[in-house]
Amino acid sequence: MLLAFLLNFLICAGILSHSAIVPAHSIGNASWPYQTYKTVDSTPPYLAISRQIPVSDEYLFFAPDGATDFEMAPLIMDMNGELVWNGPTTHAFGFGAQQYNNETVLVWWNGTVYPEPIGRGNGVVHVVDKHYNIIKNVTLRGHFLEQVPNATFASNIDLHEIFITKQGTMLVTANNVTQSDLRSVGGSRYGWVVAAMVYEIDIATTQVLFSWNSLDHLDELPFSLSLYTLGSEGYTGENQSLAWGYFHINAVSPYDGGYILSSRFLCSAIAIGADGNVKWRLQGREGGDFILGTGVDFCYQHDIRAIPEQLGSNNSTIMLHMHDNHNSPIENNTIQSSGKVLSVDLEKRHVTLQQRYLNESGPIYSTAQGNYQSLASGNVFIGHGWIPVLEEFSPAAEILTTVQFGAAEARAGGGFVSNLKPTLSYRAFKQPWIGCPMTRPDLVAERSPNGTAVYVSWNGATEVEAWDFFVGNDTHLTHAKTVPKQGFETMALLDPVEFVLMRQDTIYMVYEKMRLGLFITDRVGHVLDVERIEREVQTLHGTIPRLHRHRIRHLEIGLKNFTDCLPAPAYRRTHGRAVARPPVVKWEAQSLFERPVLRLENSLKLLARLPPNVDGITVHGPPPFWLCGIEVERDVLFGEAALAGG
Numbered sequence: 001m002l003l004a005f006l007l008n009f010l011i012c013a014g015i016l017s018h019s020a021i022v023p024a025h026s027i028g029n030a031s032w033p034y035q036t037y038k039t040v041d042s043t044p045p046y047l048a049i050s051r052q053i054p055v056s057d058e059y060l061f062f063a064p065d066g067a068t069d070f071e072m073a074p075l076i077m078d079m080n081g082e083l084v085w086n087g088p089t090t091h092a093f094g095f096g097a098q099q100y101n102n103e104t105v106l107v108w109w110n111g112t113v114y115p116e117p118i119g120r121g122n123g124v125v126h127v128v129d130k131h132y133n134i135i136k137n138v139t140l141r142g143h144f145l146e147q148v149p150n151a152t153f154a155s156n157i158d159l160h161e162i163f164i165t166k167q168g169t170m171l172v173t174a175n176n177v178t179q180s181d182l183r184s185v186g187g188s189r190y191g192w193v194v195a196a197m198v199y200e201i202d203i204a205t206t207q208v209l210f211s212w213n214s215l216d217h218l219d220e221l222p223f224s225l226s227l228y229t230l231g232s233e234g235y236t237g238e239n240q241s242l243a244w245g246y247f248h249i250n251a252v253s254p255y256d257g258g259y260i261l262s263s264r265f266l267c268s269a270i271a272i273g274a275d276g277n278v279k280w281r282l283q284g285r286e287g288g289d290f291i292l293g294t295g296v297d298f299c300y301q302h303d304i305r306a307i308p309e310q311l312g313s314n315n316s317t318i319m320l321h322m323h324d325n326h327n328s329p330i331e332n333n334t335i336q337s338s339g340k341v342l343s344v345d346l347e348k349r350h351v352t353l354q355q356r357y358l359n360e361s362g363p364i365y366s367t368a369q370g371n372y373q374s375l376a377s378g379n380v381f382i383g384h385g386w387i388p389v390l391e392e393f394s395p396a397a398e399i400l401t402t403v404q405f406g407a408a409e410a411r412a413g414g415g416f417v418s419n420l421k422p423t424l425s426y427r428a429f430k431q432p433w434i435g436c437p438m439t440r441p442d443l444v445a446e447r448s449p450n451g452t453a454v455y456v457s458w459n460g461a462t463e464v465e466a467w468d469f470f471v472g473n474d475t476h477l478t479h480a481k482t483v484p485k486q487g488f489e490t491m492a493l494l495d496p497v498e499f500v501l502m503r504q505d506t507i508y509m510v511y512e513k514m515r516l517g518l519f520i521t522d523r524v525g526h527v528l529d530v531e532r533i534e535r536e537v538q539t540l541h542g543t544i545p546r547l548h549r550h551r552i553r554h555l556e557i558g559l560k561n562f563t564d565c566l567p568a569p570a571y572r573r574t575h576g577r578a579v580a581r582p583p584v585v586k587w588e589a590q591s592l593f594e595r596p597v598l599r600l601e602n603s604l605k606l607l608a609r610l611p612p613n614v615d616g617i618t619v620h621g622p623p624p625f626w627l628c629g630i631e632v633e634r635d636v637l638f639g640e641a642a643l644a645g646g
Contacts, residue, residue, distance in 0.1 A: 019083075019489055021046050024407065031068045031407040032388075032423065035083065037489045038455035039442035043071045047081035048404040053392065058375070059084055059462075060390065060403065062383065062428040063092035063108065067115075067421035068407055074108050076433060076460075079403075083488040085132070085435055085460035093121070093159040096429040100136075100164050100203065104433065105129055109159045116368060117233045117329050118147060118245065120175050120194075121159035127203065131438045132460050136203055138170050145177040147194075147243050157199075159426065160250040169209060170201050171252045171259070177243040180215060185223045185230045187244070191237035193223075196249035198259060212259075212276045214247050220278040221247075221266065227299070228265035232330050255306040255318075262304035262322070269304045269320055282320070282344065282351060295353035296342055298324040300331070302385065303371040303427065316347040319354065323370035323382065333417050337366040339382045339393070357382060359391055359399045363411065367418035371427040383428030386418045390428050435460040450493060457489040 020036045022043075033046035045064060056079075063074045074092035076085040087095075092108035099105070111123015122144070127136035139155035146153075156174050163171040174197040182191030193215070200210035214221060223230075226246040230237060237244040251262035258273040268288060271279040281288040284298035307319040320342045326335040339357035357372075357380050358364075369385020378395040388406030393399055406423025408416040441458040458464060464485045 019487065028070075029068070030070045032070065032405070034070050037083075037457060038444045038446075038491075039457040039489055040086070040459060042073075042083065042086035042459070044073075044075050044077065044083045044086055045070065045405040047077060049079065049081055050402040051400065053079065053401050055079065056377070057432045058430045059433050060428065061096045061431055061433075062390070062405065062425040063087075063095040064388070064406060064423055064425055065091060065093070065113075066386075066406075066424040068419075069423045074106070076435070079401075080487070084433075084462060085437075087132075091121075091123070091159070093426040094125075094162040095425075096427065097431045097433055098162070098164045099166075100127060101168060103129065105135070105164075106132075106433075107162045107164065109157065109162060111155065111157070111159065112151075112153060113159065114147070117235070119248065119368060120245075122146065122153040122156050123159065124155040125157055125162050125170065125172065127164075130434055130436050132435065133438065138172070138201055138203055139206055140172065140174060140199060140201065140208070144174065145240065146175075147177055147241050149240055158249075161252050163253050164203070165200075165254055168203055170203050171254070172199050172201060173197065173249045173252060174199060175245075175249075176213075177240055178215070182223065182230060182237050182244070185226075187230050187237045192240050192243040193237060194243050194245040194247070196247035196263065198249070198252050198261065210274075210276075212272065214249070216276070217278055221263075221270070221281070225268070225283075226265045227267055228328075228330060250302050251304050253305050254309045256309070256311045260304060260306045260320075262301060264300050264302070264328070267299040267301070269301075269322075271306075280346070282342075284324075287351075290344070290349045290351050293350065293352040295356065296351050298322065298326065298340060298342075300325040300328040300368075302369060305372070311346075316345060318344050318346065320344055321372045321374065323366075323372045323385070325366050325368065325370060325385070327365050327367045327418065329367060332367055333365045333411075335365075336363040336415075337370065337384060337387075339372040339380055355397055357391075357393045357397050359402065359415075361399070361414060362389075362402065363415035364389060364391075365411070365415070365417045369424060369426045371429075373429055375430060381428075381430045383425060385426060386422045386424050387416050388423045388425065389416060390430075392430065433462060435462040437461050448493070454492045455489055456492070 021033050022030065022036055024030055024032050034043045035046055036043055047060075058079075060077045060079065061075075062077075063072075064070075065072050071086075071089065072091065073089050074085075074087035074095040075083070077083055087108075091110045091113055093110075093113075095106070095108040097104050098107050106128040107125060108128075109121070109123055109125050111121050113121040125138040126134050127138065129135050138157065140157045141154070142156060144153070144156040158173040158175055161171060161173045165171065176195045176197060177192060178195050179190055180193045180195075181189050182193065183189055196214040198210070198212040199208055201208055223246055228244075228246060228248070230244055230246075234242065235244045236242050246265060248264035249261060250264050252259050254260075255271055256279075258271065258275075258279065261270040261272065262268075263270060266281075267284040269282040271281075273279055280290075282290050284292075284296075284301065286292075302323045302325060304320060304322045307321070308315070311318065322340055322342075323337070324340045325337050327333065327337060336358055341354040341356075343352045343354045345351070364384050364387045366384045366387045369383075371383045371385075373381040373383075375381055375392075379400065380393045380395070380397075382391045382393070384390070387408050388404060389408060390403040390405070391399060392401050405425070407419075408422070409419040411417045437458060437460040439459065441456060441461075443457075444455045446453045446455075
């Protein structure tokens with residue numbers, strides 16, 4: 001249900017979408033054009049979209065990173081190139097939406113990154129709700145060694161995998177530098193290697209429920225299987241700093257009561273049981289335990305997933321899908337990266353190519369990273385990791401559109417090859433999302449030759465349909481116009497009005513010849529009588545602060561149809577109406593435009609009628625409690641006595 005957001009202001013004008021595109025190389029290290037706004041400091045990349053496709057309720061989820069990104073952050077953007085949510089400035093590997101406790105949440109990894117040729121990290125996974133609050137930090141403690149001697153980390157989860165299971169657990173990878181006998185591959189008896197590890201962690205408690213170590217399975221997965229041979233790129237295994245990363249685990253997900261793993265340098269999909277034992281290995285060049293059909297070959301792949309996750313009694317065939325990089329630091333720019341779907345007959349041990357997704361007109365050769373995603377429409381979405389290009393294909397593998405978000409090294413004849421200093425997004429997704437931020441909208445007003453320009457945005461809010469503006473004078477306020485939200489930041493050109501800006505927790509307002517009203521809407525959106533509501537509030541909750549002086553009463557933001565943003569545990573059905581206490585107001589004498597200025601702090605409290613499909617709300621939990629960005633104090637009465645009549 002879309003939400004109309006009521007902004008009580010002196011306004012009467014038109015409306016425009018607004019953002020500025022800053023060209024590449026014009027400022028600092030910007031290697032790709034980026035967007036700027038009046039209301040926020042965010043600088044998301046400009047999206048070069050090759051072709052518009054039918055609009056859906058899905059957004060782009062990606063996280064620019066690497067040596068040449070201009071802003072490192074998790075981003076949600078739409079298929080028109082408009083920003084939806086700009087997350088914190090941080091690493092955000094694996095950023096996307098998943099399901100946890102029957103709720104859609106955001107997840108991403110942040111920590112210490114060791115870039116290629118090491119290509120891994122040590123950190124924590126954040127789980128974030130639709131209000132953009134971190135509800136869980138999933139960690140993995142223990143004494144893990146890295147290639148940097150004496151380095152220690154509060155959490156040791158690797159950056160490669162985040163998979164939330166239906167049981168409320170999280171599958172992650174990790175690495176541990178340790179000594180091992182490397183004589184079988186021409187190394188030292190006391191050599192150093194990077195052990196690949198898998199963990200299943202209970203999200204609620206961070207208890208480890210399962211662990212797996214590649215060095216415990218050298219009989220089935222010997223060092224000799226690695227295509228990243230000992231000594232590659234100087235990693236000889238002679239000491240801790242030169243530990244040999246022979247395995248390079250980059251994916252794990254549920255499969256048949258156990259797990260399926262992806263090893264980049266074994267070029268293999270590996271099925272293991274719940275006991276950790278290896279059940280089978282599909283090697284992308286010579287087959288491993290299988291015979292490969294035409295076109296099946298893959299190598300240096302990422303994001304292997306098995307469908308179905310659980311085999312039935314009469315089912316001996318599974319589908320594997322993956323991002324087949326087919327490129328690496330030791331073998332590059334010869335075979336095009338693509339998405340692949342393989343049919344694996346477990347009984348006959350034969351593998352057939354079901355479909356390959358590649359853009360022949362713009363081939364991509366991605367050295368590292370990437371993912372494959374099946375969309376609800378049947379389309380397939382591909383992220384190419386080190387190449388900052390996203391692709392969407394039809395079910396028949398026809399290229400529908402490409403989205404470029406960073407500079408990439410052009411290939412002679414078209415397409416892109418991997419740069420040594422890329423802008424990357426480890427994975428990228430196209431997913432539905434409902435975002436209900438707890439922050440307040442940002443609004444900036446500027447004088448202009450034609451009146452007053454007002455810029456409005458609300459970072460992360462997906463359910464805003466329109467902005468409602470009110471006009472009036474000392475004695476009367478009326479609804480002037482409803483204007484649709486246009487992109488991330490909406491610009492309205494107004495007749496001259498006397499106000500400055502609204503930002504975060506502070507509102508500055510010149511108050512000559514105007515009155516700001518506290519509005520409550522009824523079930524069809526009509527504004528109810530302000531004076532009667534104030535009398536009701538005063539009766540229930542005591543004396544309202546004396547705001548009548550200087551001809552100003554309240555500045556409030558109300559909501560219509562806001563049930564999509566109500567957190568499920570925080571309301572129950574009752575009877576009656578909802579009302580909250582009036583805002584706390586602080587007065588401060590200032591001078592601006594040679595007129596007195598009023599400063600109101602923390603003044604946006606909820607005072608709103610319930611929507612038609614909710615009978616009542618009861619607030620639980622310690623203050624402050626928020627509903628869709630509107631702060632509600634604890635001990636607020638939500639019952640039959642509140643706002644009788646109307």
